Amino acid sequence: MLAISNLIVFVGGIVGVALILDLHKIYLSMSDFHFYLVLAVFQDSLLLAFVDLPLMVLFAKIIPEHIEGTVFAFLTGTINFSSNSLSPMVGSIINDNTVQITLSNMTSHNFVYLAWAESILSLTPLLYMSLIPLKSQVRTLQDQ
Numbered sequence: 001m002l003a004i005s006n007l008i009v010f011v012g013g014i015v016g017v018a019l020i021l022d023l024h025k026i027y028l029s030m031s032d033f034h035f036y037l038v039l040a041v042f043q044d045s046l047l048l049a050f051v052d053l054p055l056m057v058l059f060a061k062i063i064p065e066h067i068e069g070t071v072f073a074f075l076t077g078t079i080n081f082s083s084n085s086l087s088p089m090v091g092s093i094i095n096d097n098t099v100q101i102t103l104s105n106m107t108s109h110n111f112v113y114l115a116w117a118e119s120i121l122s123l124t125p126l127l128y129m130s131l132i133p134l135k136s137q138v139r140t141l142q143d144q
Helices: 002-020 023-027 032-062 068-097 108-121 124-131 135-143
Strands: none
Touching: 002 023, 002 032, 002 108, 002 124, 023 032, 032 068, 068 108
């Protein structure tokens, strides 16, 4: 599931590059609004299905009784903080330390670098997938 969610974000980033470069107008004859609407609906729906819901199902299975509300409130708050506050701050730090795009020098030519950075950096969690133990490894440790 984690790999699928990272690939969804990667493909969404590449489609974002297509939006910046106006490729949707050339190949699909779609306006910016309609193209972004389709992108947002599909990407948000897929991310909800492959990221948020499996995480909540996992938490529902492992949370002890009588504290579900507290843990789910914390989980929801953490997800919202991560996507709505932490991600933009990290993106701003990356921009400030690399391409340094500001309002005065923002064009589609240099803004596309940030979209490429988003796409490529969305694949970095795949490097850490090997750190997650397999079911067989967990069972072996539990049996010891």
